[in-house]
Amino acid sequence: MLLGGAAALGIYAAEAGWAGPLGSSSARIARLLLGDLALAVPFLLVAAGAALIHRAARLEAGRVAAGVMFSVVAVAGMWHLALGNRRVSAPLGRLERLAGVLGAVAGRPLSDLVGATLAWVLLLALFGLGVMVVTRTPLVRVVTGAQLALAGSAAFLKALVAGRAVAGAQPDDAGERTTEHVPERSETDDEGDGDEATPAPAAGRPEQLAMPVGSSKSYRLPPLELLREGDRREVSSRSIEETIATLEATLEEFSVDASVTGHTAGPSVTRFEVELGAGVKVNRVLSLGNEMKYALASGELRFLAPIPGRSAIGVEVPNRNRQLVTIGDVLRSPEARADKHPMAVALGKDISGEAVLGNLTDMPHLLIAGATNSGKSSCINAMITSVLMRARPEQVRMILIDPKRVELSHFAGVPHLLTPVVTVPKKAASALNWVVREMEMRYETLAHTGMRNLDFYNDAVTRGMVAKRSDHDPVPVPLPYILVVVDELSDLMMVAPRDVESAICRIAQMARAVGIHLVVATQRPSVNVVTGVIKANIPSRLAFSVASQQDSRVILDQGGADKLIGLGDMLFLHANSSKARRMQGAWVTEAELAAVVAHTRRAGQPQYAEGVTQEDSRVGASEGASADDDLLGEALELVVRSGIGSTSMLQRKLQVGFARAGRLMDLLEQRGVVGPSQGSKPRDVLMTAEELDSSFTS
Template identity: 40%
Template sequence: MAGNKLKSKKVEKKSPPPPDPGVLKPDKEADVKMKELVKDERTHKVVGTILLLLSVYLLIAFTSYLFTWDEDQSLLCKACPNILFRDDVVVENALGRLGAFLSNWFFFNGFGIASYLFCYLFFIFGINAIVGRRVFRPWRNIKYILFGLIYISTTASFLAHTAEFPFGGALGDAINHWITGFIGKIGMALLIFVAGFAWVIYKFNVDFKWPEKKVKPPKEKSKIVLPQEELELNPMLQEDDPAGEGVVEEMLPAKPNKLKDNGNIHVSFPNQEDGFEDGYELVEKDQEEHHISYVPPKSSPHDSADADEELPAKELAIPPFETTPASKAKHAVPLDEELSLEINPGREEAAAAENDAVHEELTPITTSADPLDPYEPTLDLRDYKHPGIDLLAVHGSEKITQDTSELEKNKNQIIETLKNYDIHIQKISATVGPTVTLYEIVPAAGVRISKIKNLEDDIALSLAALGIRIIAPIPGKGTIGIEVPNVKKTIVSLRNLIASDKFQNSTMDLPVAIGKKIDNENFIADLAKMPHLLMAGATGQGKSVGINTLLVSLLYKKHPSQLKFILVDPKKVELSLYKLIEKHFLAKLPGEEDAIITDTKKVIHTLNALCIEMDLRYDLLKEAGTRNIREYNNKFVQRKLNPQKGHRYLPFIVLVVDEFADLIMTAGKEVEMPIARLAQLARAVGIHLIIATQRPSVNIITGTIKANFPARIAFKVSSKVDSRTILDTGGAEQLIGQGDMLISYNGELVRLQCAFVDTPEVEEIAEFIGQQRGYTDAYMLPEYVDEKDMESKEFALSERDSLFEDAARVIVQSQQGSTSLLQRRMKLGYNRAGRLMDQLEAAGIVGPSMGSKAREVHVKTEADLEEILNDLL
């Protein structure tokens, strides 16, 4: 029994009392406070101040030690470290016993004069801690400091090993003593030099360039006289010899040829059967080597706007010609002031063996089947310079200011309002944007989302804010978003978006910088993938600024040969700023003076002309066997398409309509039909639309237009109905204006603050581009003639079309009076082809219209046609 009592006492002694849940442990509470103290911004500033003080203190102590080390060293070595607490010891250091002690420890027992690097180390950490951001990169500087401590102390010890002052310190002396004993003093000196030189190369990336060779003197021209038979065989030589004299100019050096051997030189021309095509001619590149250079056919006018630009010749390297003995030089040719070569095509069999021997020596770098150099469209304006970032002004600050008190107040109001309706939440977080702050809440289990969404007006009342928007739930997240406007709004400057890496390094076809998201991320989109953009919003909410933002961002990224604008401005004042860039980026109808279209009737003609351009581009894509403009341009750049067959480099065309509602009210179906047709088909051929309106009603934005504009931007609108018309959902009526917008793109609805660009900035950019050399005129669209104007107009033969004679020959040769035939053969639009057919009827070449059948051709032979054309002159 006694043993049992003892056991029970033991058990009772070991079991601890149960913890009281209402009492918090003091150590845990202290631990939480310590974490908060470490994270506190004030703590960082205090630590930074201490580090800066330590940096200055060591700098003064080290500098004083350079002059007082001799007097203080004996005291420090005898009484160290007790010297710190002895009042009877007097030192000469400017910072007293502590300064003398630290200096002696760092210099004598440490790193020598390299100890000054510790002052720099404490300085950079102190500055970073005080400012609160990374002014200096700490880890990169630590890497340099560690290298400097070892290198400087070792070098100082090697150079001043006999001095009494510890220039290298204990570390430098130890390293120097070991390495010197290992590789000797000369090896040590070389090692120090190589290490220092390697560091300089690594730090500054020194570029070592070998001096270039001097430019050779200009070469005189001599002539190679060729027989008429060779000129007939080689049409390339005929182009260079317009007079038909059989003389082809060749670049030869003015000084005597070193390859002469008794006045003879052995020159052999390979036959075409051996792998060389027409277009190769013999030129002498220098005194020692000869090359066969390929002279490409003359390019079409579409290849380049400058007549003096020529493609560089591709060269086939040939070993230097060797002098040949008289017994072997069957075709040796004397080299006089004028070199005469006779080539007889009938002697191919006799010279076959020698030609084969020559071709065995020829090792061409490229063959005739190799492609030419890629076509570069930007060479049309090779001196064109993109606008500089300094033309854009900085509006506001790039960094968003966060008002902690405002965030805390709004958070408490939201929690309190939800509690009043018995809605509990598990978590709430805030993301501060330039215009609004997004509060994300995680509701407790069992809370319905619809219950929170119905409290939109109550939350707006409690926060006393305008434009509360609830996103329930946020797509891709298990949270509910409440967007609350900021008291202090931040202007998003277009300059910051243009200068960002995301825009500068973009590989998009048509990159547009639109604005910033709530999380302060730049929103850069590709207009070519949208592929069309519909903008709507009430008056004064930022549509015009948004259009300027899109246009300016495209001007900063694209070359005039790659992009053209068609600007429609019924207001007549919004887009007039871009008149200066007419010869660089604008497109217009033939015969029009102003490229900015303001007249409604001209808008109709321009839209129909753009439809004709679209059809012509689709014909080009069909002939090239490609599906879109990117594949077509790639083929053209690689010179796989013949410009003589109508192929050309196709620039992107962006149609911008500033006020679409006014056009619908004045023109109606005449504008809606070509717009709908372009929206349906024009994407693949590089034609994109940007349409803005302030009346997003169903009679303006019809179902046909909406179906082909998947990308839409909505600024603040007056009603929920307008928001549903433009976005198919509500929310645009709750925006706060001044560039605040919602964009529907790739199936997502994102709230952005539109980038701001002011009118003077657009004027400076347009002036900068307009002052540069441009094309002779704007990009010409196909001609369009309204059928209504043609019905009442009688054709005068004296005012006939410039293509009248060509059209007449096409009709007579084919003996088919068909308008569609003229369209196909002459690449014309329907209206111009119909006008030509009416003029041919007036001239008596074809008969009257027979409905769907082709017209009768009255002229049967080309000789009769020439007589008629001569009579009309």
């Protein structure tokens, strides 16, 4: 800053004729190089001084100098083209009145080579490159921002033209199309909401869920201003250099021919890339884990051997100062603005600092596990908050199951709920069975219309391509996605293991095509809770810090979760990937939750579906109820002729599951064929073979 002030005094004093020989010479050289642009040099020096003061730990001098040089050359070249485009051999006096020698060298030869128009384009690109280098902005963000700007401009022009075309029309004529994806900030975007269609008020069949909740005109999404931004803290260059030196010293001390060739700094950990010399085994580096932890004074290190696509070993070292990743950061990111799908939820930031959103329709179900204080509950809150921020009630409906009664209670009363937050385990099993019945009815609807999945069906309904089944049926309307969140699976498995496991497996196996998705969380990832059947049907996993490597293998089928450092540090294993991705989970505060929930409650009232938690006397009634009558005759004959009222016998002879065999035995009891249960003993058979034969002949 002092240098900038001195430069300002020298240049401006020379312009006024007050400077001595040294000041005049300095000003003359600056004018010769940059022309009139030399007057801006002091401001650049002052800005550089301020950056050095406030960001000394993060500033990379070489990168910033290169970016500033690119930008200055580009501006000088454009200034020269704009003010006359003199030749380089022109008198120096004329060049000083333009952009100096630098501007002439950058602008005139380029203009002669490619033409003035293309020269402007190339110089603008060079200026943009300089800004990107200084600000460390990836090219993908620039491209995404340009796409969003073009899309926004096109949408604005389209809305403007449509608004003029329907001027004076009634509100109901605003449009016929129901938009599937929501705008980012509908709180202030009144024109966009006016162009979106309102779902038809009529529901589908009485027992099938439709989309009569709310209205695109009356419901307003919560604004992003309700969510705060996180800090921008980065890992200092000095800390990285010290860690690299320590790692290389440890490798050298134990005679391992390897070196650290690169690093990637993330919000919570930094990954260092270790390349091995010829003939060095990977296990020699992995065996030095404890020695590296001791040398770095670090709690946990995680090795990635090798880094996918690289001939290097990744050593992930926790940062001394961790960056707080908020849900506001993720939802404001270019990735979130580019993905408008209502089921895309904020997960956090990966090890390179890029925001990560997970689309639940692609997963299509998610299993979450983590110990106490690992960030599991905050992750679930962030997912639900993402849905509330991005989706209207007519787009996504939710069933929240919270046996602990305190984790999801703050979402009570939001208009997206199909039923009040379920806290009783028995009612939770009934709610899951209701979801199975809804899934089967949706499949019947898709089969009748010949559609492959929910997206095709909703698009066809929106276009008016789906006809009513009969004159008495209501007009078909689009169906919403259904998100089922189970916060603590272990509590449900202790109360009703067979019913819960059966319902979860049915949903996980079949519900993707009809828009029903599961998020199941547990604090205890043991084989008794996360059974093999559940794991096989829920391929996407999210693991937070766990107590042991065995727990990590239960949830991820691989180690690594036991090496996490807690507080949102997690490994995400997508169904389409075999490698877990390390991320820092998004954090949402209680105040932010309260603000978002209060906004949604003001925007609309919940309309609960009937019978979601109504207990069904038939255990697991949804598991093949249509086939019970076919097997009931065989079960009746087996029990009567053998004289043994045993559920396990029916299970073995009929080759059915235990739940279905028990259901058949209950039906036989209702018909007076067998007596009540006697614990582990077989039931009494009350019908004789003669009575059975006479009933057949009659």
